[in-house]
Amino acid sequence: MDPDLCYGSYDCVHRIPSVFTTVDGFGAVLPGREDAGDDQRVRDAAQWCPSQAITLTE
Ligand code: SF4
Secondary structure, eight states, rough: OTTTTOOOOHHHHHHTTTTTTEEEEEEEOOOTOOOOOOOGGHHHHHHHHHHHHOOOOO
């Protein structure tokens, strides 16, 4: 999650509240969920993030 790109649309939070949350008005990954990149829903959230702020790492 790149805080310089995120503008707080909360699309990711609405899609997967078990992985994403909000911190100070921006999207963030919940502690301990950084390894959720294998989840197709997370991949979809990254694809649909309007500012391309979500980066998946293998
Ligand atoms: S979908 Fe993208 S822009 Fe919207 S809160 Fe999540 S990371 Fe930020």
